[in-house]
Amino acid sequence: MSTETSPSWTLDPRLAGDTVALGDLPLSRALLMNDANYPWLILVPRRPHLVELIDLDAAGQTMLMGEIARASRALKAVTACDKLNVAALGNTVRQLHVHVVARFAGDAAGPGPVWGAVPPRPYDAAALARLAGALRTASLSTDRSALRHARARATVGSRRSFPMSPRPDLGPKPRLGYTASLIERASERRNDEAFLAALAADPRAGAYAIAGEMVVLKAGAERHDPLFRLDEVAALGRQAETVFLGLMDGAGRFGVGLDPSVVETLKAQPQFFVTDLRSIAVQGLVDADHLPPIAEAKAMLHWHARHRFCANCGAPSRVAESGWRRDCPACKTTHFPRTDPVVIMLAIDGERCLLGRQSRFVAGMWSCLAGFVEPGETIEEAVRRETREEAGIRCGRVRYFATQPWPFPMSLMTGCHAEALSTEITVDRSELEDARWFDREEVALMLARRHPARLGTPPPVAIAYHIIRAWVEDGDRVLG
Secondary structure (H helix, E strand, O other): OOOOOOOOOOOOHHHHHOEEEEEEOOOEEEEEEOOOOOOEEEEEEOOOOOOOHHHOOHHHHHHHHHHHHHHHHHHHHHHOOOEEEEEEEOOOOOOOEEEEEEEOOOOOOOOOOOOOOOOOOOOOHHHHHHHHHHHHHOOOOOOHHHHHHHHHHHHHHOOOOOOOOOOHHHOOOOOOOOOOOOOEOOHHHOOOHHHHHHHHHOOOOEEEEEEOOEEEEEOOOOOOEOEEOHHHHHOOOOEEEEEEEEEEOOEEEEEEEEOHHHHHHHHOOOOEEEEEHHHHHHHOOOOHHHHHHHHHHHHHHHHHHOOOEOOOOOOEOEEEHHHOEEEOOOOOOEEOOOOEEEEEEEEEEOOEEEEEEOOOOOOOEOEOEEEEOOOOOOHHHHHHHHHHHHHOOOEEEEEEEEEEEEOOOOEEEEEEEEEEOOOOOOOOOOOOOEEEEEEHHHHHHHHOOOOOOOOEOOOOOOHHHHHHHHHHHHHHHHHO
16 A cells, blocks of 8 residues: 655544554555444545545546445455445535545444444454555456446546537547556555566466567457467567556466567467557457556566666666666666656648648548647647647647547657647658648547548557547547
């Protein structure tokens, strides 16, 4: 359990008065009402100024949902209760807190609370230890479909005015690729050798096998399986680094780097299917829940492959912290993986948007403009600079949309909509093959793959598709 707390957060003394603190989850402080007659947990998010559940952002709501499930499992496991009652409150005590109450068949069933019906019976030390231990070890997973839905909303749809698409001609809203990960990264355990050894010995442990730009899959009839047992991945060929990715339903997940020389040998064996990650994502070759951890593994192993020597003194460096750090034994410098920030934006002029294409694009594809954020530059400044440099268009308002990890090799795409202040295009031919304005209805045809000239947008796995679609659906309301 984590102990990270906002420095301006304090626990309301009325919540502290009748409770015992069991510990801190990643978001919430876990309290226990100190009456063994009625097992009763309270979760208090450790962020300041929260009164109602809606005061939490979408990502916070998702995290709190998982912690409620975790607390419920712990309470059920220890008490063997008949049912659980859950309520999020912030009325009398003006601090958001969630009650998770164990109920039994013999409880009073009247409209009033059961608390106080009989004299309180404080917990003894052994009972407190059992509850605290159960809370520490309870699985972090909720119903997977519910968690997947909540995390997807937290990544793309949380700021949208209309949760249902006003454009049914575009079809259901697809999932943004490489996001909504179900992995619990468990970063605080990366130096716990006993914990990691136990995970590796667990038969449920799984690994993703990455050989340079290629991903090794177990061949299937319709979809392929990217997850190998640790003994299976060891038999694939010479290994490089291994990275601990985190936990999935309590089981360890690892990324294992293979020497690229094994690719041709594995391709020749019918039980394997070897291809690049872009193809896997675009063609839907594996279950979508595997894409985020595969992207995590690919990015990390790419970093290791290119940082085996210290950038400070040139000596060979060593893997540390379960693959999340490299240490130089010569000059003692520590090196950490980097993520390169990229802006990707759609400039809007009323009922028109600006799209560009590069020579490397497939025929007919047009997309958002994009570029790396430079040192000392804000996201908004980068959006304006890149749009002006590549297409000669000046922009005013910039509105954040969503982010996407992009493991090619290891970037974070920050999606934005921008207000165009000029309309005359001047294309930088060193960056773009062409750029032009498109109206909303033409772009709708491109999204739906029904354009008469076979023009199209990037596939739904890419954040560009979602940025463009949001504008087609909501118009200039995307600018706020």
